[in-house]
Amino acid sequence: MEYEAANIHDLTRGAQRILEVASKLFYEYGIHAVGVDTIAAESGVTKRTLYNNFGSKDALITRYLKNRHLVWWQNLEERLDIAEPPRALAFFDIYAEDARTITRGCAFHNAAAELPTDHPAYAVIRYHKRAVEERFVELIAEEQPATKDPKRLGRHLFLLLEGAFTHHGIHDRGLLAEAREIARELLI
Amino acid sequence: MEYEAANIHDLTRGAQRILEVASKLFYEYGIHAVGVDTIAAESGVTKRTLYNNFGSKDALITRYLKNRHLVWWQNLEERLDIAEPPRALAFFDIYAEDARTITRGCAFHNAAAELPTDHPAYAVIRYHKRAVEERFVELIAEEQPATKDPKRLGRHLFLLLEGAFTHHGIHDRGLLAEAREIARELLI
DNA sequence: GGATATTTACACAGGTCTGTGAAAGTCAAG
C-alpha cells in the first residue's frame, strides 16, 4: 500500500463508534459541513476522546477513507469469489447494491472534491481508484483472454462504471442498470 | 430552463469580477472552503458590495453554477457548429481542452458533493447533466441513424466521458484520451 | 450639473470552527 494500513480493531469501542458516525456524516453531508462537535455528540463521546484517539480532524478524515477502502475491497473480493463468469459484471452488481442504501455517489470522488490535493487523505483516494481500475483490468485479462486488448476493455468498463456511479449522486436515471447492460453486451 | 436564467450583463463590473473570482476559487478549493471575505478581497471590492449584488453566499453559489453552465454550453454549440462528423467526438475534445487548464474534474460533480440536495444550486447541477446527456443522445441520433439503439449509444458515450473527466480531478492516467479512442471505435 | 444608483468604510453581531489544558472519574487486569 502507498499508505499505512489501518485496522479497525486497533481502536477502542468509543473510537470505533466515532469512525462509524464520522463516516456516515462525512458521506451524507460532506466533510467540511460536519464539525467535530457534531461527530463527538452523535457518537456519545466527548470531543476530547475524539482528539485523544485520532489527533486531528484531518487524521479522522484520512482514517475514514482508509477504512472505507478496506471494507469495500473486502466485500469486493468476497463477491468475486462466489460470482459466476463474467465476473466483471459482479462489479456492476456491487455498485448497484451500494446504490440502494447510499445516495450520494462515490465517497472518494466526493472527498476529492473537497480536499486539497496535498491532503494526506488524497493519497488514499488515488490509491483506491487506481486499485479498482487495475483489478478490473486484471479480471478482464483473466476471463476474456480472447479479447485483443484486455487493458482497453477493462478501462472501458471501468469508465462506464465510474460514470454511472458518480451520476447516481446527482440524478438516478437508471444509468447503473444501463451501464451493466452495455457491459454485458461488450463481454459477449 | 428549470431555473431562472442569469445573464452576466445584468451585473455591474464589480459584480462580474466577484463572479469570476468566486468561480475560480469555488472550483479550485471547494465551496465550503472559500469564505465571502476572501472572495470580496480578491475581487477588490468590499464584502458589502458582494451582498448588495448577490444577497447571500448561497445565491452566489447558484449564480456560479448557472453561469458555468451557460458559458460551457455556448462554447459547446460553437464547437459543434464547426466540428466534422462524427461530431460526438467534439465532446471529448472539449473536455480534453478544458482539462488542460483546469485540474479538478467536473465543477458540477464537485459542487454536488458539497451541497445538500435541496440547495437551489442543486437544481442547476441536475439540469446541466441532463442537458449534456440529452444533447449527446440527440447528436448520435442525428449522425448515426444506422445505429440500432441511438439512445443507448449516446448514453454509452456519455458515461465514458463522465467517467474519464471526473477522474481527471483525481489522477490523470490518460483516461480522457483513451475514452476518446474507445468512442471513435464505437462510432465506426 | 444634478438626480440616481452604486460602492466604500468600518464597526459589529452572533455563530461555528478546530484544538487544548488540567483535574477528576471509570474500569479492567494483574
Next chain:
DNA sequence: CTTGACTTTCACAGACCTGTGTAAATATCC
C-alpha cells in the same frame, strides 16, 4: 487492591464564518 489505560468534565483560546447597519464617497446617466 493497585496500577495503568481510557474517558469525562468543562472552561477556554483564537480564528473564521455569514450577514447587517449606516453614513459618506463616488460613479453613472439624463
